[in-house]
Amino acid sequence: MRLLHEAPLDPRSRFIRLVLSEKNLSFELREERSWERAPEFLTLNPAGETPVLREAGGLNVPGATVIAEYLEELYPEHSLMGGDAVSRVETRRLLGWFLDKLSREVTEALREEKFLKRVVYNAPPDVSVLRAASANLSHHLDYIAWLAEHRRWLGGERMTLVDLAAAAQLSVLDYLGSIEWPSSESEARGWYARMKSRPSMREILSERMSGVMPPRHYSDPDF
């Protein structure tokens, strides 16, 4: 059986769970406390980052982007990338945007301040970091709204890795109570409601972390 090493409220781990589910691939989960940098985990991924996919045959696939490309090549029949060069370029551009840029500018900081500091480090959040990350988040939400207004899905006419990466990020940020949702007519909200209804998202949205509870609307598709 495939084993996915993941970390709690890690958007990249959630993204790969969504990819595996959308491709109808079964897997087991193993929680890694990646912030402890355990030597056994560093042998799986010297970068020390989740997720890492361990194949039944022993192949070790470390890192969200590497796993996504690997699964696309192994299961092209359920493509989440698009077939022609133009859509593959756009999928990969926005995958980098939502997986790396949004993580770096927003999610890593808010996860550290609102979750890890409370549950792991027992330290108060740094208000100036919260403020900077929230300001960055509002630009990212504007961009998601712009994409949702101009396209059926965020990457184009079909659902792709882009939607899964963006939904994984928003699910973490929403869990942490960091998103002020615009009115119910907004296209961004409509897109995220569609994502929340997918079976691949339902399981993720049903999980609760001990020590931090999400807002009431968190797992409700009609929020």
Next chain:
Amino acid sequence: MRLLHEAPLDPRSRFIRLVLSEKNLSFELREERSWERAPEFLTLNPAGETPVLREAGGLNVPGATVIAEYLEELYPEHSLMGGDAVSRVETRRLLGWFLDKLSREVTEALREEKFLKRVVYNAPPDVSVLRAASANLSHHLDYIAWLAEHRRWLGGERMTLVDLAAAAQLSVLDYLGSIEWPSSESEARGWYARMKSRPSMREILSERMSGVMPPRHYSDPDF
């Protein structure tokens, strides 16, 4: 003709120049002062980052990883990735390592402090930033040495995108005088000497930036 929008001493731009040259693809260069965030450049890449490849037919390919994947798919006959799943996973893992992790932990900071601050911002370097980046660099050089001792090329038995990404980074760091090379018998030094001898690297190593000169050994393959 292909047009590559690049920035001076940008390791990701240098990486794509190496990829294009190794695949025997001709291209023209256009210098972008990406730190100015000009609106025309932001329409090419909303992330505001170099490089961006502009195809003769009008297709716009933004970002080093996206360009590398695009060129691999378009010209599989000169593959720089490897053919089987195991080597493709390893190539992509180390590509992320040398393109993103090394940039984030070392090169972006040293380029800012030693080049942009001198040439663009007219400000003194921050010594504590220099010190932290140099400490990170020594770990990365150790890792390159370890890879060079255990494999013919950094990614495995064949030269791949990994070697081009690592060489692009080292060329920038060496230009800035940031690398203390170990003795001439070291495997890391031997690997970089081999890279410096390649025609794809010769042109890059012959360039000089006004305002900042490299150390004398910089472009010498027998350094």
